[in-house]
Amino acid sequence: IQTGLPVNCERYLSWANAFLVVYSINNVESFHGCQLYLQILSSHNKTFRPQTPIILLGNKLDMDRYRLVSCDAEALATRFGCLFFEVSACRDFESVQHVFYEAVRRSNRGTERGGSVGPMFVEAFVEDKALNLHSFFTPCYKELPAPATAKLVTVKTSRAQSKRRATTFTLLKGFKIF
Numbered sequence: 001i002q003t004g005l006p007v008n009c010e011r012y013l014s015w016a017n018a019f020l021v022v023y024s025i026n027n028v029e030s031f032h033g034c035q036l037y038l039q040i041l042s043s044h045n046k047t048f049r050p051q052t053p054i055i056l057l058g059n060k061l062d063m064d065r066y067r068l069v070s071c072d073a074e075a076l077a078t079r080f081g082c083l084f085f086e087v088s089a090c091r092d093f094e095s096v097q098h099v100f101y102e103a104v105r106r107s108n109r110g111t112e113r114g115g116s117v118g119p120m121f122v123e124a125f126v127e128d129k130a131l132n133l134h135s136f137f138t139p140c141y142k143e144l145p146a147p148a149t150a151k152l153v154t155v156k157t158s159r160a161q162s163k164r165r166a167t168t169f170t171l172l173k174g175f176k177i178f
């Protein structure tokens with residue numbers, strides 16, 4: 001484990017069933033930060049958990065016009081043999097959901113091939129931090145909640161509180177925005 005990684009990084013590596021390494025498509029530094037994580041994860045997988053899926057995820061697709069990372073990301077994903085997606089967490093819930101479903105599917109395939117059995121947690125490494133998304137998935141894909149059953153909350157910006165027109169964001173309850 002090298003400098004720059006979250007404290008107790010090994011702790012996360014040992015119990016996670018899938019890894020999402022996230023960067024912003026409009027931030028080269030965040031992309032470069034991913035390389036270190038991918039190195040660590042891939043060598044950890046080789047040694048301990050060869051079937052654990054790793055997903056490289058470019059976020060902020062809605063900022064495409066300010067894009068600074070493009071084909072390098074795909075090349076990096078190919079180099080480490082991981083899946084690659086681009087999403088907009090703020091604009092496109094379904095694409096984010098698809099990534100998590102894919103993580104579960106891939107993990108289940110690993111389980112079928114003799115990996116660990118049991119409840120599955122998904123841990124996302126976001127740039128230089130490990131965030132627990134409080135997401136819990138059963139190993140069976142069919143048991144995942146359908147989008148229609150997800151509880152939604154509406155968050156208003158402070159301008160809304162002053163009764164002026166303001167943007168609202170619909171968020172999945174249970175997810176924290178830092």
Ligand SMILES: Nc1nc2c(ncn2[C@@H]2O[C@H](COP(=O)(O)OP(=O)(O)OP(=O)(O)O)[C@@H](O)[C@H]2O)c(=O)[nH]1
Pocket residue numbers: 059060061062063087088089090091126127129177178
């Ligand atoms: N445009 C856009 N902004 C986003 C998206 N996802 C997150 N953000 C914004 O990006 C900023 C950083 O998001 P965070 O969730 O705090 O990401 P983080 O990696 O924890 O960032 P730090 O707290 O700076 O380390 C926030 O202002 C978010 O609102 C997205 O899909 N599109």
